Amino acid sequence: METRNYVRRRQAAKKRKRKRMIRRVVVAALLVAAIAAVIALAVWIISAFIDRNTEPKPQDAPVSVTEQSSEPTVGTETALTEPTESEEPVQTEPETEKETVTVTAEDVKKGILILVNRQHPFAFTADYELIDLFTYKSSAYKFRDDGMMFAPFASEKLNEMLVDFYNRTGNGDINIISTFRDIETQQRIYNSKLEYYNGNVETTEKWVALPGASEHHTGLAVDFGIYTSDGESYDYDGSGEYAWINENCWKYGFIVRYDSAKTDITGIAYEPWHFRYLGLPHSEILSQTDFCYEEYIAYLKSYPQDGEHLFFTSYTGDRYEIFYVRSEGEKTEIKLDKGADYFISGNNDDGFIVTVTLHGDS
Numbered sequence: 001m002e003t004r005n006y007v008r009r010r011q012a013a014k015k016r017k018r019k020r021m022i023r024r025v026v027v028a029a030l031l032v033a034a035i036a037a038v039i040a041l042a043v044w045i046i047s048a049f050i051d052r053n054t055e056p057k058p059q060d061a062p063v064s065v066t067e068q069s070s071e072p073t074v075g076t077e078t079a080l081t082e083p084t085e086s087e088e089p090v091q092t093e094p095e096t097e098k099e100t101v102t103v104t105a106e107d108v109k110k111g112i113l114i115l116v117n118r119q120h121p122f123a124f125t126a127d128y129e130l131i132d133l134f135t136y137k138s139s140a141y142k143f144r145d146d147g148m149m150f151a152p153f154a155s156e157k158l159n160e161m162l163v164d165f166y167n168r169t170g171n172g173d174i175n176i177i178s179t180f181r182d183i184e185t186q187q188r189i190y191n192s193k194l195e196y197y198n199g200n201v202e203t204t205e206k207w208v209a210l211p212g213a214s215e216h217h218t219g220l221a222v223d224f225g226i227y228t229s230d231g232e233s234y235d236y237d238g239s240g241e242y243a244w245i246n247e248n249c250w251k252y253g254f255i256v257r258y259d260s261a262k263t264d265i266t267g268i269a270y271e272p273w274h275f276r277y278l279g280l281p282h283s284e285i286l287s288q289t290d291f292c293y294e295e296y297i298a299y300l301k302s303y304p305q306d307g308e309h310l311f312f313t314s315y316t317g318d319r320y321e322i323f324y325v326r327s328e329g330e331k332t333e334i335k336l337d338k339g340a341d342y343f344i345s346g347n348n349d350d351g352f353i354v355t356v357t358l359h360g361d362s
């Protein structure tokens with residue numbers, strides 16, 4: 001009996017001990033779990049705080065490559081507005097809201113950046129009204145005629161450039177000899193040049209674009225001559241003090257369209273008097289490369305909508321994002337950040353060039 005009772009007591013005592021042990025283990029485990037949870041929470045809070053303080057805001061745009069050097073190639077960067085994929089799933093940075101702009105097949109042939117040449121004739125579907133350049137008549141320059149029509153935004157910049165030239169030099173002899181031409185005018189010029197070259201088509205077409213293939217149809221191209229106060233007329237060759245115009249026209253949105261080194265691509269002889277309006281930033285980007293416009297249009301295709309975009313900071317301080325969208329036929333969708341300040345132009349070839357002005361505080 002005694003022995004049996006003793007054994008029972010021992011067993012009961014053992015049981016209690018085991019229960020105590022289990023209780024202790026459970027309590028210890030709970031404690032460890034609680035501590036781990038507190039540590040995890042602390043780490044999460046600290047890392048979230050650090051991230052918020054170090055992640056660059058879209059406005060804190062890193063300085064562009066082009067700001068640091070005057071390399072002819074245009075600086076490219078990864079998209080600034082696209083927040084880098086965060087490792088922290090806790091980040092609640094909202095995706096920039098997008099809007100979709102739909103453009104049509106016909107829109108490929110419209111816009112101030114269209115390429116116009118023999119392979120890409122003008123479709124005569126401009127989406128801007130021309131104005132009479134005579135509106136800006138001043139003593140800073142002359143006109144061969146009144147009724148010389150030109151795109152309004154380009155007229156304003158042309159006037160600004162020629163007034164600046166006049167203020168620098170006191171030379172008011174620039175004569176605007178040709179702006180917009182309709183197809184009949186181009187045909188007339190072509191015919192008379194053909195006659196002048198005794199029917200030599202090849203030579204004629206080096207100097208005069210085929211009707212329909214002239215940039216003058218767009219109301220974005222202008223030819224200068226020189227007309228002195230003595231009533232003498234000269235060709236404008238962009239030399240001497242006039243060189244300032246050819247060297248600085250990009251600031252006003254113009255390019256010297258037919259370069260002497262690119263006649264094999266443009267098909268047109270060197271014409272230092274022929275200026276084409278593209279507007280900023282495109283005239284400026286072009287001025288930093290040795291591309292002719294045909295090459296520039298091709299170059300922009302290497303910045304597609306779904307790929308790396310071209311970023312550029314102008315001398316004005318304005319910052320731009322540029323990309324190309326291939327036309328998908330009757331309807332093409334272009335995705336932009338909601339509220340973006342942009343313009344879309346057809347390239348008159350196979351797609352669209354989108355130019356976004358980035359407004360930041362940098």
Ligand SMILES: [Zn+2]
Pocket residue numbers: 178216221222223273274275
């Ligand atoms: Zn011309």
